[in-house]
Amino acid sequence: MDDVCPGPWNVCVLARTGKNGALEFIGTAEEALRKLKSNWPRPGPAFALAVESCQDVVRSWAPSYLARIAFEEAVREAGLHL
Numbered sequence: 655m656d657d658v659c660p661g662p663w664n665v666c667v668l669a670r671t672g673k674n675g676a677l678e679f680i681g682t683a684e685e686a687l688r689k690l691k692s693n694w695p696r697p698g699p700a701f702a703l704a705v706e707s708c709q710d711v712v713r714s715w716a717p718s719y720l721a722r723i724a725f726e727e728a729v730r731e732a733g734l735h736l
Contacts, residue, residue, distance in 0.1 A: 704728035
């Protein structure tokens with residue numbers, strides 16, 4: 655497989671994932687995967703799907719927009735949305 659990095663999302667996801675709940679713009683599947691794997695506050699079904707979707711995009715197995723949708727759902731599930 656080529657060493658290809660998936661491109662940025664067309665629209666970033668704004669979430670309270672920064673230090674002390676600061677707002678952050680998450681713009682790629684790689685960024686989202688890092689956030690999901692670093693002490694996510696409430697892992698649930700949407701979290702699991704987001705991890706899987708982001709990993710699939712990073713591996714070039716799925717289109718990037720699917721990871722964005724899944725990550726946005728995980729943000730809502732964890733109460734990190736605005």
